[in-house]
Amino acid sequence: MITHVQGELPLALVEGSPLTQLPEDLYIPPDALEVILDAFEGPLDLLLYLIRRQNLDIIQINVAEITRQYMSYIAVLKAMRFELAAEYLVMAAMLAEIKSRALLPRPAGTEEDEEEDPRAELIRRLLEYETVKTSAEALDALSRVDRDFQIAEAQKPDIDGRTAAPTVDLSELVLAFGELLARARLSSAHQIEWEPLSTRQRMSDALMKLKDRSELTLSDLFVADEGKAGVVVSFLAILELVREGLCALIQARPGSQIYIRRVTGDV
């Protein structure tokens, strides 16, 4: 990390000249830059922000000025070693090109084709992006089911010949899980070890019992005809539930009855 306390060490080179302090129109404290960058949906969004901050119409933007500001941002971000998405750099290159074109005298007699005017192209893209951004906001402002309103429903009377619900074959279910695991394995580096199913079932059973009663004794979870193996499974399930913070063990004094309790009362 480059500290910007050292006066002489430039933060970055912007257009060939060293940048020793943050651009003054950059009101954001440097440590917030990463957060700010996250808030932008891409280079077009960042450009729009720069333009709107000055209350400018997109059509009337001074490309040179906006380019300067954009470059300052990028330079600072790069200097602070933020991981910049390639799109931001592509935009920087495009802006640099627009600026250099503006500086070059046009050869006499050559009419520049509007289609290829990169400034017009940039403005077109900004306008188009702004429309999408605004429509997204308008869409989000519409009343939406489950967020702004609920479907009204009443219990149906008993009906003969209710629609048969879809049936699922066990193999479909297993296959779905296999596929899911394969996909998850590709996308995540870490793998989690899971309890065997017998333990997980016992965990669910215990929670289910705790729904009706606020506490259970250990013996409530042991089934006599399961033998030793059953006791071990129940015991592992309780330990796992406690570890995951799903229930608590309470014992008044050593040697007395141990109770399993829900962590809070209002389920």
Added chain:
Amino acid sequence: MSDIDLKQILEGALFASREPMSIYQMKKLFGDQKAPTEGMLREALACLADDYQGRAVSLIEVAGGFRFQVIDALAPYLANLTDEKPGRYSRATLETLAMIAYRQPVTRGEIEAVRGVAVNTQIVRTLEERGWITLVGHKEVPGRPALFATTTQFLNDFGLKSLEELPNAEDLIVTPSEDLLDQMDYQSE
């Protein structure tokens, strides 16, 4: 039918169903009996909607048909019943949805071209699983990219009867004056 009238049958059927009910389904309520005409149904529905003026639920028409829904004003109370917050969507997700809603059918590449950033697969899958978008075909260009469009459920969930009811985004932004547009030779397609 005796003492049960058409309005009451529709009222019960609408409350019994979570999905919006179409005129076609309403006719099916009558089984082998002579079904009422669409005109009669709409008249009864209008009358029913009146009955519920000022109540906690109202009769709404959306793309899929008619349904009763709880009025928006009660949302803050209902929110107290659950710890889980209703799904909020990221700007990237909403912008992708907006592109599909307003420009459909559209490819991922076209969305990326306008937004200037890559659209990640998770966003597309989230919207598909929510039932708001669906694959409607492939564009006949190299690579045959998938074409996406919004669904009837999207319209239902946003309380719209058709895509034409989408807020007009062009009206929402400050439009530059005409002559400036001419200078720019600006064309929206």
Added chain:
Amino acid sequence: MSDIDLKQILEGALFASREPMSIYQMKKLFGDQKAPTEGMLREALACLADDYQGRAVSLIEVAGGFRFQVIDALAPYLANLTDEKPGRYSRATLETLAMIAYRQPVTRGEIEAVRGVAVNTQIVRTLEERGWITLVGHKEVPGRPALFATTTQFLNDFGLKSLEELPNAEDLIVTPSEDLLDQMDYQSE
């Protein structure tokens, strides 16, 4: 609260809820505000029940609390709607069910972490209504997310004596090639 009165709040909440609503839950509607007393609630409920006299739904009290119910006289009409063929569950629904079966008790967030996509409420609702999964508690972490597990009915319907009889899915993993995965992403059903 201004122009929304107690009766209207209860009316909306009862129609929004799929389960009978207890007096305790009705009090929860008011969050941090001072909740009405049980007497006030019962008075408003009685008044509401009166409003619905002679309509297609009626307010009744059952073991778990109060709920609106479509009157029995409409059953023959509603039965005419139900002759459709059973549909199919989406891949998202099957994966969610599989996650709950194999990893229970599990929160929605945990399912989402593995699936990489938000699990929408409708899927959970479908599985609950089918009687295959149930809420067994809440995890004591911020937000108190609901914990889901499979039910006895799930075991019965899949012909299993216990979860241990579920085949080991890890054995079935054939690591698909990248382009197969890409295709999968684009196959909506």
